[in-house]
Amino acid sequence: MIPKAERLHSVEEYYFSKKLREVATLEKEGKPIINMAIGSPDLQPPQKVIQALEATSKLENAHSYQSYQGIPALRLAMCDFYDKNYKVSLNENEVMPLMGSKEGVMMISLAFLNVGDEVLIPDPGYPTYTSVTKLVGAKPVFYNLNAKNNWLPDFEELENQNLEKVKIMWVNYPHMPTGTKGTADAFQKIVSFAKKHQILVVNDNPYSFILNExxxxxxxxxxxxxxxxxxxxxxxxxxxxxxxxxxxVGSEKYIKAILQVKSNMDSGMFLGIQKGAIAALKTSNEWLANLNAIYEKRRKIVWEIMEVLNCTYSKNSSGLFVWGKLPNGINEIDLTDKLLSNNNIFIAPGSIFGTNGKGYIRASLCVPVVKLKEALQRLITV
Incomplete structure (x- = not known):
């Protein structure tokens, strides 16, 4: 076999990529697995989104290459969405569509990091920040998030670190996996810190409309x-x-740098998907309210599951997960493996998100009420 690249020695296969193969094997054996680990929405998009995709797929030009930057109508819809929901004014050159925000983590890293640069990464946090940093030859530097500081950065601790080589800082509010909401004060401190140390800060913000007022x-x-x-x-x-x-989204000068990478990596997004995205961005807030009503019902059952497992948790969190603190002395890996083996319930151990996730578990709301009630019943009757 031709040897793989040395960069792959620094990263492992994504936890869920490996674990889902194990879950699939159990399902093939007839095990009735209830997957509460993955944040993959199980509900349908707005109907207008699907209709836009269907209608566009019949157009003559729909199946040709599209602009690397996305069609102007999509960029404008994204600008309008930010103005309406965040009170942030953007022009079309300050926004760029991506094939998922995970692509953005790689594009931004390739655009701004040199070999040997350092990157501030939250612990706990999204594992992709770490793996991509390693893949581009930069060095992860973890900063602590913990319950004592409400899972927000401790700037006194950060200021005591050597920051000379830090180029990028990843932040993620509402936070995954803990569900901690961002605040205007926290963002102001983050921006001030970034300016002081000439660091590019990137907020990963996919959860801001889920159970968050x-x-x-x-x-x-x-x-x-x-x-x-x-x-x-x-x-x-x-x-x-x-x-x-x-x-x-961000300053035009930063977006142009990312485009230098992106234009060499893909050939534009399918037009039907872009039209569907426009329909989504124009969806009324009533649709989001109805979506959150469903998640609210689910979350109440997940809270009950956490209580059966003797976990403590916050009722002020947002996003698609519940983050539970296990009783002292309980190992999160052992517990989640036991739940999968004995109860056919798949829940994520907190330590896959960082060392500060030890002693925690994360349960997803992307599970129908009937399945959550079944999971609860399995735990109660054992």
């Missing part, structure tokens, strides 16, 4: 465009995870 963007912070980018996604808010539609 006050959606915020870091770009609403005074002076943020000088040092900040924001990733967003239609996956969670509009149940379009498989469509792979995301966006990055």
């Amino acid at each position: 006050n959606p915020l963007s870091i770009l609403a912070t005074d002076g943020a465009k000088e040092v900040a980018l924001e990733l967003n996604s239609l996956s969670k808010s509009f149940n379009m995870a498989g469509w792979r539609v995301g966006l990055v």
Whole structure:
């Protein structure tokens, strides 16, 4: 076999990629697995989104290459969406559609990081920040998030670190996996910190409309465009995870740098998907309210599951997950493996998101009420 690239020695296959193969094997054996680990929306997108895709697919020009930057109508819809929901004014050159925000993590890293640069990554946080940083030859530097500080950055601790080589700082509010909401004060401190140390801060913001009455963007912070980018996604808010539609917004100079990478990586997004995305972005807030009503019902059952497992949790969190603290002495890996083996329930161990996730578990709301009630019953009757 031809040897694989050395860069692959620094990263492992994504946890869920491996674990889902195990779950699939159990299902083939007839095990009735209830998957509460993955944040993959199980509900339908708005009907107008599907109609737009269907109608566009019949157009003569629908199946040709599209613009690397997305059609102007999509970029305009994204600008309008930010103005309406976040009170952030953008022009068409300050927004770029992505094939999912996960693509954006790679594009931004390739656009701004050199080999040996350092990257501030939250612990706990989205594992992709770490793996992509390693893949491009940069060095992850983890900063602590914990319950004592309400899962927000501790700037006193950060200021005591050597930040000379730090080029990018990843933040993610509402936070995954804990569900902690962002605040205007926290974003102001993050922007001030980034300006002081000449760091590009990137807020990953796909959960801001899920069980959250006050959606915020870091770009609403005074002076943020000088040092900040924001990733967003239609996956969670509009149940379009498989469509792979995301966006990055920020200063035109930063967007141009990302385009230098992106234009060499793909040949534009299918027109039908772009038209569907426009329909989603124009959807009324009533649709989101109805979606959140469903998640609210589900979350109450997940809270009950957490209580049966003797976990403590916050009722003030947002997003698609419930983050539960296990009793002292309980190992999260052992517990989740036991739940899968004995109860056919798949829940994510918190330690896959970082060392500060030890002693925690994460349960998804992307499960129908009937299945959540069944999971609860399995735990009660054992």
